[in-house]
Amino acid sequence: MVGGGWAVTQRHIVMPAYYPELTQDAAAGKRGAAFSSAHKGLLVDNHVHTKYAGHSAADSDIVSVRWAGLHRGLRVSLREHAPLPDGFELRQVGRPGREFPSVSTAVGLSLRDHSLGAFFVDCLDAGLSVGFEVDILGGRLDLTEELVAEVYRQARSFGVTIDALNCSHHVMGEAPWDFTPQTLAAAIGFCGGPAAFIRRYFAEIREAVATGLFQCVSHIEAPRKFDMSEALPEPPFSDVEDVWWGELERTLEALAVHGVALEYNTGGLTTWGRPYLGPPALALAVELGIRLVVGSDAHSPEHIGRGFVDAEREIATAGATEVWTFIAGQPVPIPLS
Numbered sequence: 001m002v003g004g005g006w007a008v009t010q011r012h013i014v015m016p017a018y019y020p021e022l023t024q025d026a027a028a029g030k031r032g033a034a035f036s037s038a039h040k041g042l043l044v045d046n047h048v049h050t051k052y053a054g055h056s057a058a059d060s061d062i063v064s065v066r067w068a069g070l071h072r073g074l075r076v077s078l079r080e081h082a083p084l085p086d087g088f089e090l091r092q093v094g095r096p097g098r099e100f101p102s103v104s105t106a107v108g109l110s111l112r113d114h115s116l117g118a119f120f121v122d123c124l125d126a127g128l129s130v131g132f133e134v135d136i137l138g139g140r141l142d143l144t145e146e147l148v149a150e151v152y153r154q155a156r157s158f159g160v161t162i163d164a165l166n167c168s169h170h171v172m173g174e175a176p177w178d179f180t181p182q183t184l185a186a187a188i189g190f191c192g193g194p195a196a197f198i199r200r201y202f203a204e205i206r207e208a209v210a211t212g213l214f215q216c217v218s219h220i221e222a223p224r225k226f227d228m229s230e231a232l233p234e235p236p237f238s239d240v241e242d243v244w245w246g247e248l249e250r251t252l253e254a255l256a257v258h259g260v261a262l263e264y265n266t267g268g269l270t271t272w273g274r275p276y277l278g279p280p281a282l283a284l285a286v287e288l289g290i291r292l293v294v295g296s297d298a299h300s301p302e303h304i305g306r307g308f309v310d311a312e313r314e315i316a317t318a319g320a321t322e323v324w325t326f327i328a329g330q331p332v333p334i335p336l337s
């Protein structure tokens with residue numbers, strides 16, 4: 001870890017006036033705080049992007065995002081793409097179905113312009129919960145730690161509380177793998193085959209989880225998103241399912257050991273045709289006692305809360321009695337009805 005100076009020392013909880021269900025204890029981030037069980041539904045969408053993502057829909061301004069959450073009875077907790085360290089840039093290649101609009105701008109906020117500060121000001125004005133998706137840059141956790149320290153420093157300077165950091169694996173080596181079937185195939189080739197890709201993917205997630213920087217791991221099953229793609233001659237991992245499940249199991253055990261939550265991401269409905277997590281992974285997560293956090297990965301206001309009714313049913317069927325959100329880095333349970 002860098003310098004020890006990155007932790008949030010000045011907590012400024014922004015209590016959304018439109019979300020009265022949040023108890024005072026929860027708003028104060030107290031251990032044991034809980035959402036009222038009298039309210040039904042998942043209550044919080046824990047993975048929403050805005051126009052600052054660089055590849056969101058044109059109407060993803062903060063006000064529209066806020067109103068879309070209000071309309072669906074959901075508290076919106078943003079997981080905007082964090083800036084990347086100097087020397088890294090993600091630029092979307094192609095257009096994977098309807099998942100993202102076709103754009104050529106760099107993905108994510110930047111430390112080289114004033115976008116991070118503008119994002120913080122917008123979020124404060126709207127009273128939105130702020131969090132980030134932070135990219136795992138394999139082998140360069142030192143850069144990730146410096147980046148996280150800088151994001152916390154700037155948040156403090158704007159009086160913003162960061163509710164959660166999710167770690168997300170989008171990059172293999174120096175290239176994004178998750179944009180299209182072709183980028184995934186290239187990353188598999190770069191690693192030396194599907195089994196090698198899987199082992200490296202999960203090993204890098206386990207390394208990130210062990211740092212203590214993150215509250216949650218996002219869309220862990222995302223490499224399966226192109227399983228049904230007709231652009232590939234065959235499903236990329238069909239010959240190495242045993243490697244996939246062995247590595248997934250080992251990684252979920254690491255999450256349980258480190259107390260890191262796992263995301264149930266309904267964005268998978270768009271490309272994979274089902275949420276990340278599928279039933280076997282969900283069952284294993286519940287069995288291991290891992291906290292589940294639900295997010296839509298919306299890149300457009302219309303996708304906020306997508307699939308949440310089915311998600312709640314699936315999660316309850318798997319045996320979970322609650323899902324979780326984070327306030328100032330502290331886990332807060334949301335009882336399932």
Ligand SMILES: [Zn+2]
Pocket residue numbers: 133168170218219
């Ligand atoms: Zn992501």
Ligand SMILES: [Zn+2]
Pocket residue numbers: 047049079133297
């Ligand atoms: Zn996302």
